[in-house]
Amino acid sequence: MLAQAPATTAQTAAVAKAYASPRHEELTKQFEELLSMPNVAADPEGLRKNADYLEAQLKALGAETKLLTAPGLEKYPRVVWGEVKSPGATRTIVFYAHYDGQPVTPSEWDGGKPFAPYLKTVDGEPRVYGRGAGDDKATIMAQLTALKAIRDAHVKLSANLRFIWEGEEENGSEHLEEILKANRELITGDIWLVCDGPVDQSRRQSLAFGARGDAHVQITVYGPSHPLHSGHYGNWAPNPALELVQLLAGMKDANGHVLIPHYYDGIQPLGPVELKALADAPKNDEMLRNELALGHTDGSPRHLLELLNEPSLNINGISAGQTGAHSTNAVPSTAIANLDIRLVVGSEGKLEQQRVVDYVKSQGFFVTSAEPTKAELLGHAKVARIELGGVEPAVRTPMDLPIASEVIAAVKSARGEVVLLPTMGGTVPLDAMERASGTRTITVPIANHDDNQHAANENLRMQNLWDGIETMAALMAMK
Amino acid sequence: MLAQAPATTAQTAAVAKAYASPRHEELTKQFEELLSMPNVAADPEGLRKNADYLEAQLKALGAETKLLTAPGLEKYPRVVWGEVKSPGATRTIVFYAHYDGQPVTPSEWDGGKPFAPYLKTVDGEPRVYGRGAGDDKATIMAQLTALKAIRDAHVKLSANLRFIWEGEEENGSEHLEEILKANRELITGDIWLVCDGPVDQSRRQSLAFGARGDAHVQITVYGPSHPLHSGHYGNWAPNPALELVQLLAGMKDANGHVLIPHYYDGIQPLGPVELKALADAPKNDEMLRNELALGHTDGSPRHLLELLNEPSLNINGISAGQTGAHSTNAVPSTAIANLDIRLVVGSEGKLEQQRVVDYVKSQGFFVTSAEPTKAELLGHAKVARIELGGVEPAVRTPMDLPIASEVIAAVKSARGEVVLLPTMGGTVPLDAMERASGTRTITVPIANHDDNQHAANENLRMQNLWDGIETMAALMAMK
Structure with a gap:
């Protein structure tokens, strides 16, 4: 048959x-x-x-x-x-x-x-x-x-x-x-x-x-040319980890909303069919929150499925010096963060990357895409190297x-x-x-x-x- | 002879x-x-x-x-x-x-x-x-x-x-x-x-x-119970690295001055002999700044030797997720920072550690000294584990x-x-x-x-x- x-x-x-x-x-x-x-x-x-x-x-x-x-x-x-x-x-x-x-x-x-x-x-x-x-x-x-x-x-x-x-x-x-x-x-x-x-x-x-598309950004902030004893130089040698956390802290508010200017510009809105689908979709937020042991969620009270239709900015990784049992009494020489930008239709990866770069500059950093020279380091109070990864729309x-x-x-x-x-x-x-x-x-x-x-x-x-x-x-x- | x-x-x-x-x-x-x-x-x-x-x-x-x-x-x-x-x-x-x-x-x-x-x-x-x-x-x-x-x-x-x-x-x-x-x-x-x-x-x-004496503080901030895909959950799952950087960022101003309330209380001032010695000591700041490729120094225009007579607060290390070539598209599960407090005569280590703890609490964190339970994680928007190290006066x-x-x-x-x-x-x-x-x-x-x-x-x-x-x-x- x-x-x-x-x-x-x-x-x-x-x-x-x-x-x-x-x-x-x-x-x-x-x-x-x-x-x-x-x-x-x-x-x-x-x-x-x-x-x-x-x-x-x-x-x-x-x-x-x-x-x-x-x-x-x-x-x-x-x-x-x-x-x-x-x-x-x-x-x-x-x-x-x-x-x-x-x-x-x-x-x-x-x-x-x-x-x-x-x-x-x-x-x-x-x-x-x-x-x-x-x-x-x-x-x-x-x-x-x-x-x-x-x-x-x-x-x-x-x-x-x-x-x-x-x-x-x-x-x-x-x-x-x-x-x-x-x-x-x-x-x-x-x-x-x-x-x-x-x-x-x-x-x-x-x-x-x-x-969603994505675009990556790696930021390296520079401190002393080599790690310094945090007793002999601590509160004189600028700490790149502190400069980096102060830089990153201002990129989002406490509810996860990105504060970088124009970050949400240009988003193509959802049509009525998509909005209805979203409304019909199950709201798993509470189940997930419990499964993941989260005391709150970013963007609350909006739901996960709704939030996925906006660009995101995430710290994938941050590192400076050593932590835990390997921690030493040092002022680190550099501090690095890897950021991941998720894109939605209408938010362009290159443009979002540039907005991050502009934001870093607006916070008083000299920004270079290469390893900074000694002259650049000496000539600027704060120096960041920013490397931009590929963009997937x-x-x-x-x-x-x-x-x-x-x-x-x-x-x-x-x-x-x-x-x-x-x-x-x-x-x-x-x-x-x-x-x-x-x-x-x-x-x-x-x-x-x-x-x-x-x-x-x-x-x-x-x-x-x-x-x-x-x-x-x-x-x-x-x- | x-x-x-x-x-x-x-x-x-x-x-x-x-x-x-x-x-x-x-x-x-x-x-x-x-x-x-x-x-x-x-x-x-x-x-x-x-x-x-x-x-x-x-x-x-x-x-x-x-x-x-x-x-x-x-x-x-x-x-x-x-x-x-x-x-x-x-x-x-x-x-x-x-x-x-x-x-x-x-x-x-x-x-x-x-x-x-x-x-x-x-x-x-x-x-x-x-x-x-x-x-x-x-x-x-x-x-x-x-x-x-x-x-x-x-x-x-x-x-x-x-x-x-x-x-x-x-x-x-x-x-x-x-x-x-x-x-x-x-x-x-x-x-x-x-x-x-x-x-x-x-x-x-x-x-x-x-x-100077010292006292150590380790802060662990908690996000989802395991690392999450930063695409599927990014801008919904709170990122512990972001919470940590926002917490640390407020601990010092851009010139390295500690903003934690009462941090500089109780410092025993230097006597006239010590003040004269400080005034007589060579000022090596510019030489050092050049040697270390620093564009500025914390506490400027005050000199290194003078600043060493105040307590310091340093990020010895910070880590969450992976950075550089090992970076992955994830929302990390935890973020850790190791802080090193240097003490001067009159600033008590236990007291300074407690001021850090109080500061973390004042920023909306539920603070525990042990690994937080699931109930604690679910019950509080922000959770930090703080482990206090030994104190050397x-x-x-x-x-x-x-x-x-x-x-x-x-x-x-x-x-x-x-x-x-x-x-x-x-x-x-x-x-x-x-x-x-x-x-x-x-x-x-x-x-x-x-x-x-x-x-x-x-x-x-x-x-x-x-x-x-x-x-x-x-x-x-x-x-």
Whole structure:
């Protein structure tokens, strides 16, 4: 029966569920095998093994495959590409995911081995721990499994499917756009489904119609040319840590609102469909506040989902001298802070970076982008070196485009009610994808929000994988 | 001749100079031998070897020696004790120094080996590099050499000499007072000459009649229970680094003046003798500012030496998340700062620590001394854990005491003009010494100020050793 007419998205999700349900143990082992392959930027050979493995998996499922690169970029991790053609197809659905993971510090992990995945029960539910579990190998596992289920059941699909699995996402997707452009004919489609990030904290399936962009700023403040004895020189030698904290302190108010002039200028407001989606979305703030042991939240009483539609400014890290048991009685020589600016549509990264630079200048600092010379240090009361990182713009796909409605319907057919978000808080290189492919993006994550992504003990709640397999199957069956 | 009547201090200094001048090479080698013995708290066996070596050196010069400890403290580094008696002596001069050094991070040292001393020419003058070179083995080397010169020339001394060389100074002198008290009859005298710290930045010999005390404070500010993705949660999850910088920023003004209420209360003012000494002391601020590449100095236009007579508050270290190449897109879970309070006579350490605690509370923080519970975190908008370290009080010996005048005269007879300071900026456990011995202290340093003490590449300008030998010889000959 299934072989005769294209299956509906709901039918296909049911096929995937029927395939996966009796195989949880076997699929968990396969997932652990995938997670046992080191996938960090510092280990290009490990990334190459991941790519080869994934290409072989796709090929075994009948896909045409390639490892994509571009002239001159051969030494960088390849994009795993696969295509499954459907006879008579008039549209192409592109599934994006990434197989690389954030850097690891093994000593911070329970057990000390980020690539020795293991099962653990949390709140009565099994999770698998390992780098990449939630971000973003779960999605690849879900796509492979959905495809296997569809193939085993001879489900007839209506669209061609393309898989684009990147290996440099956690390293800034530096070469993604160039690689995509060099392979343009292989990567276009009617919609790019960007399968990355966490679902809503209520554990309901969510769809995001954009992602915040980001831009980084590193500020180094200079004190004495070498660390000084804090007894012999303390309250005479200026302390760069103090100058830095006084500088940073003024950038935001006590409620987390950025005070840098014009920081919120130009934000493109949400339309009525997006505002309604926000109003309908679950408000998880209290649950999250409790889970994270937070006595208050920035921007309160406004909700997290609403606040994600504004640019942010965060101290990712600050350091000067030593702390804790390693602290010494010294006036540090330098103090460093790394700031992370999240962008929304209408807030330009370069402009926001410049506003930070202007703010630092307005606080009496001489600002240089290079290591300051002795003459510069001697000539100015306060000296800061500011290094500006790359910018990833924010992207938003209108929720009322026809293709958007179809994607929403497909996911609902598999999973019931879904949460629709105008934007994700995190950053995905949607802009590069859209520029290279000429295709709109919609983000369909499957991981649990509490997966410790970008940190030690990253994990995936296995139910999210089982649900994700159904979601992916439904999307593959879109007409 | 010298054997018949006690020599003057000037004569004895000349004897020491005559001994050392033709032996610079040999003495440098001996000094390097002393520096090649690891002397850090993390290596008790290394400290034991230092103590044994130094006791043997003293014994070889005719001193009666002991390695002092106290009941129950046998496992801690011993105090090397030595006594040289002079027939008919009516007074005892006690020479304090310490043989332990600050912790080392070999990777920060040029060459990577803090205990492989080597000679290097700086500004045309030889220096020896190695942990302990300036702080404080140079002083021990000077005392041993002066004693050898005196002994070789059969110089007749008027006073008994006692040597007290500590092994826990850089670890807070935690057991010094107890060890001294347990050996009280061996450690009393007419004056304790505390031979530690750097001489004036003009390179003139200085004497300090006190030292600032210190008290430490560690502040940990709490954010989410684990680091969060700064995209998905940034401008909703409070950032503990921001809360910490806003807290610290208000503790001092832009000119380094502490704004914590009552911080400067109770300071015992300097007397006319001390004020005159300060006025007479060289003003090295501009030289130092240039040397250290500082565009301004805190407390300007007041001078360094004047400012050292006030309590200070310094950020020794601050950390949250990661910086530089290791920076990740996260909202850190905690942020830590280590503060160092320097005390002057009249400012009480416990009181100053409490003022810091009160200040933190006044800024809206719930303050706890232990790891906060989840209920405490949930119940308060801002939570800080404050851990208070031990307190070392400040000490000042009046400059116009008779014994003070005699010490000044002895040093002048050897070295010409000297710089007299009411206090050193750094901290020495003078209070413990005075309490245990019932004896006043005067600090007679010999190291160069630019010796990188408490940092990598610690060094001694060899001329400071040659000068120090004369200074020590003169002091040994005090009537």
